[in-house]
Amino acid sequence: MAICTELERLGHDNIAVSDVTRAELFYGALNKSELKMIRRDLDQIVTLHINTEISEMAVSLVEQYCLSHKLDIEDALIAATAIYHGVELFTLNVKDFVFIPDIKLYKPHSA
Numbered sequence: 001m002a003i004c005t006e007l008e009r010l011g012h013d014n015i016a017v018s019d020v021t022r023a024e025l026f027y028g029a030l031n032k033s034e035l036k037m038i039r040r041d042l043d044q045i046v047t048l049h050i051n052t053e054i055s056e057m058a059v060s061l062v063e064q065y066c067l068s069h070k071l072d073i074e075d076a077l078i079a080a081t082a083i084y085h086g087v088e089l090f091t092l093n094v095k096d097f098v099f100i101p102d103i104k105l106y107k108p109h110s111a
Contacts, residue, residue, distance in 0.1 A: 006108050007090075015090075016046040018081040020074050048087075054080045061100065069099050079103050 007015065017025075022042055029035035057080035058073065065071035071079075075096050082089040088106040089097060097103050 010090075012044050016048050016085075016087065017042065018048050018078050019050050020077045020081070022047060024074065048081050048085055050077060050081065051084075054084045057084060065099065071096070071100075 025038050025042065026035060029038055054077065058076040061076040061079060062071055062073055065076075075093075078091075079089065079097055079100050082104070083100075083102045086104075088104045090106040091097060094105055097105060
């Protein structure tokens with residue numbers, strides 16, 4: 001799957017990111033120029049903010065899956081955000097989420 005092609009097919013109006021994903025993308029920037037590009041791109045899409053319910057769900061997910069599946073807090077917050085908002089999670093790391101019962105993982109459409 002070509003990620004950019006799939007995201008373009010979805011369109012900006014159908015894409016949202018969690019606060020955690022924004023932070024991960026900023027953290028991965030190699031320099032100020034790349035950080036500026038990431039910020040510009042992210043400013044075009046909706047950000048789903050963490051609230052009390054998402055935080056509590058994430059803590060519960062970590063408690064349930066940290067030992068059996070090595071679920072970390074970042075992925076738990078991303079999963080809880082998707083579950084709370086009832087949206088499909090677009091990820092290249094399906095193995096990090098597939099074991100969570102209530103998660104809906106995005107399945108790319110064939111070209």
